[in-house]
Amino acid sequence: MACLKSRSHVAVGITCLLSFCHLAESGKLLVVPQDGSHWLSMKMALEELAQRGHEVVVLMPENTFLMQTSEHFTVRTHSVPYTQEELDAHYRSLGTAIFDDSPFLEKIFLMYINTTRITAFYASACRDLLYDKELITFLQQSKFDAMFSDPILPCGPILAEYLSLPTVYFLRGLPCGLDYKAAQCPVPLSYVPWGFTSFSDHMSFIERVKNLITSPLQYLLCRLFFANHEELASEFLQRTTTISELFSKTSIWLMRYDFVFEYPRPVMPNMIYIGGITCAQKKPLSKEFEAIVNESGEHGIVVFSLGSMVSEIPMKKAMEIAEGLGTIPQTVLWRYTGETPPNLAKNTKLVKWLPQNDLLAHPKTRAFITHAGSHGVYEGICNGVPMVLMPLFGDQMDNAKRVESRGAGVALNIIEMTAKDISEALKAVIYDKKYKENIQRLSELHLDRPIHPLDLAVHWVEFVMKHKGAPHLRPAAHDLNWVQYHSIDVLAFLLAASLLALFISMKCCMFCCRKCFCKSGRLTKKSKSKSH
Amino acid sequence: MACLKSRSHVAVGITCLLSFCHLAESGKLLVVPQDGSHWLSMKMALEELAQRGHEVVVLMPENTFLMQTSEHFTVRTHSVPYTQEELDAHYRSLGTAIFDDSPFLEKIFLMYINTTRITAFYASACRDLLYDKELITFLQQSKFDAMFSDPILPCGPILAEYLSLPTVYFLRGLPCGLDYKAAQCPVPLSYVPWGFTSFSDHMSFIERVKNLITSPLQYLLCRLFFANHEELASEFLQRTTTISELFSKTSIWLMRYDFVFEYPRPVMPNMIYIGGITCAQKKPLSKEFEAIVNESGEHGIVVFSLGSMVSEIPMKKAMEIAEGLGTIPQTVLWRYTGETPPNLAKNTKLVKWLPQNDLLAHPKTRAFITHAGSHGVYEGICNGVPMVLMPLFGDQMDNAKRVESRGAGVALNIIEMTAKDISEALKAVIYDKKYKENIQRLSELHLDRPIHPLDLAVHWVEFVMKHKGAPHLRPAAHDLNWVQYHSIDVLAFLLAASLLALFISMKCCMFCCRKCFCKSGRLTKKSKSKSH
Known part of the structure; x- marks a missing residue:
């Protein structure tokens, strides 16, 4: 199976053929990426999409940490309320904070402060993007087929909702499992450990207890992490919304996930696993x-x-x-x-x-x-x-x-x-x-995989562009509320019906018994009186 | 994307390359198929596997309905306790029963009789296979890499357990959702309709009630459908076992399933969807x-x-x-x-x-x-x-x-x-x-798919042959019992701990109150006596 291992042998051959196919059916893709290492893997997918003949427009803040323009795609920059120096200082401070050996509680507090700072930082950049009238008009007029976005800090989902674009999300995972929640994917906490617990999928009883009671903390983390963007979304879209609601509308989740590394768990049909996408063909060393x-x-x-x-x-x-x-x-x-x-x-x-x-x-x-x-x-x-x-x-x-x-x-x-x-x-x-x-x-x-993760990722982006989404992969669970999804209304109804049936049966029995006993009582009395 | 639609354009090109790869790494595959239309789609996969250089040995009953030998693979026949005429008559009677317009209850009874007859029929063929000493010795000596089986009537799983072979199952689905149960896949009954209900994934409240209360009937159906094979399995393997336990050991479920036709639902990483595998390239008409x-x-x-x-x-x-x-x-x-x-x-x-x-x-x-x-x-x-x-x-x-x-x-x-x-x-x-x-x-x-279902199916059979299974796709849920899986032990522990904490807090409060009141009571008495 050696020839399946790398894209260069077989898959690149397919790519060339595909490029040919796509020239006739090229799409228009809007991209809202994320800075830092997240950008590096997304860039590979963007270059591949551009090489297949699609028009790729990337929205980039004017000051970035790792993001770069490329000859393969168009970049539209937007202003941000911070300078390049402030951004660099921000990343430096995050790097330094790692080696801070403060006491545990102080560290937790610092982590809280840092998380709030990061999300506020990026939410401010997102605000500048969303309220850039000229840019938004350009985006509206451009008639994109789909949006491709890294949703870890969800500026993309807000913009996609505003522009009514189908989305493909490209991610490793979201804090507090919001990706699985939004995709309506069951998460059995008995063997799926929460993030940040460092538990494996084989947990001891005590670990399972800790994993379960971590749940409310995870929801708090969610609130904290997405609060700034949630507020911005409701303000910009002029209706009360949640980040989870915006996420739930995505067509495809491209998850940088492979089960040799991650623990096997239930998944949904619109979750596509592309772990190992960055593992490129070896090039000769300098x-x-x-x-x-x-x-x-x-x-x-x-x-x-x-x-x-x-x-x-x-x-x-x-x-x-x-x-x-x-x-x-x-x-x-x-x-x-x-x-x-x-x-x-x-x-x-x-x-x-x-x-x-x-x-x-x-x-x-x-x-x-x-x-x-x-x-x-x-x-x-x-x-x-x-x-x-x-x-x-x-x-x-x-x-x-x-x-x-x-x-x-x-x-x-x-x-x-x-x-x-x-x-x-x-x-x-x-x-x-x-x-x-x-x-x-x-x-x-x-x-040993049937198709290279990069080809798989590109296929699904093209799929969403071509079909304006992937409605056939959307589970009906999205149309149920929490009570309905967990069949609580049905169970309550069955319980009530059973109790009613029990009550009526008991009443009937008692009535019958009373009838019988009374009758026999009367009979006994009568027979007694007769015998007297 | 037209060139991805059929295997003939691109995928066959890959196939040829793959064939070349596999000549060096050919495997030895034991096949336990199922008669009837099930055989037709499996045969396509077998021929493809054989063409890729693998040694394919198919176990076939001496009298069959639709199964046929092929130049591409080796067939080993085994005796069965029925003649070809009896088999044909059996299938004819099943065909005739369909048009029987008896009253509903009589039809249900006939269905019960027919199901028992079919499973007893195939269990008897399976018994002949398993107790064919010469055949079993041949199979043991043949050192197969894996078994490929249609498990609808689970003779394959019993034999695989006996020969300690990793398995790939090829199926549309099992009665009563035993495939999902054995794969530890969650089944939210609020939008996943049971088989034979004809409900869609958008159920009314009454349909959801019916879907939930159907569950015990489905388990009864399971018992009925697999009873003969379960008994045979325990007897042949000389230990008490269940068909569900045998199913749970499979490496890969190749499901003839596609979400344009089926309703989207949670799946497991070792469930591979190959719906549409039979849709071959159009050939010219005669x-x-x-x-x-x-x-x-x-x-x-x-x-x-x-x-x-x-x-x-x-x-x-x-x-x-x-x-x-x-x-x-x-x-x-x-x-x-x-x-x-x-x-x-x-x-x-x-x-x-x-x-x-x-x-x-x-x-x-x-x-x-x-x-x-x-x-x-x-x-x-x-x-x-x-x-x-x-x-x-x-x-x-x-x-x-x-x-x-x-x-x-x-x-x-x-x-x-x-x-x-x-x-x-x-x-x-x-x-x-x-x-x-x-x-x-x-x-x-x-x-519009990244790879043809036939190539996908063949890839995973080769994967299991090469790696002797797919252990990285096996969820840890298999190592938990029912109570642990549903976190009932954890919830019971947390409830007990909460009640204990509540009890201790109340006791403490009462103790404190008593102390305070007694003290104040004594003080009041004292002050009263002083004032007198």
């Missing part, structure tokens, strides 16, 4: 990296990146990490833009950027140290490289737990870990064969 | 049929088939049908092996066999009269031909209701329908444009 890899000799290399959010690590922690990395014979390629730790060992090379996927695909790569962002984890799985996971925030703790529960990596607590922990974790994943075997097995399962 | 179609002129033709089970219709009913068919200007091609009705109109041609899919694909075809078997309905949808549905038994009533609820056909009651009903239904689907528009829309949605 001379600089090729030289480093070749020099590593038989020991090979370790790839180390904490993602785009962390530009600097506190020096004490950086030195701890450097010390740990120095204890292994492998060459470590560490993507780091901060100050060089003075104790950096000879085997460790600091680089401002590294071709992560191409390095992971190299046969000399022995391990991958990652912050457990979903893109990185999928690249690790795709290339079969065991991982040392140092989750920083968001879903990364859960991701790390998932990889660890599959026996394909070791998770460390970035705040508490010591040089010894790092060293031991690295030696374990490099020298204990079971990690390599497990990740290799996951990799084989992950890559 | 000269005989081409001539008939061409002679039909501008009015075109109507294709009429009640499937392979009905060889004869009572003359009174056949005459009623013939009269109805005579009222339309279209030429009717009626596949019928019974006695020719004397009133057959000139426009109606009786044929012993017809190339159903090729005729439906012809642009001159105006309508399709079908018994609403799932294969036929999918061929109707695939080719965009509006339908007049005359369901006979089993899931056909539900199928007819589904097509009717989509506005793509008119359903008739075959027992009660008159010549006028047939005539009106035909005229409606031929001349009322909305039927053609609706079926055309369903057809477009159905055919």
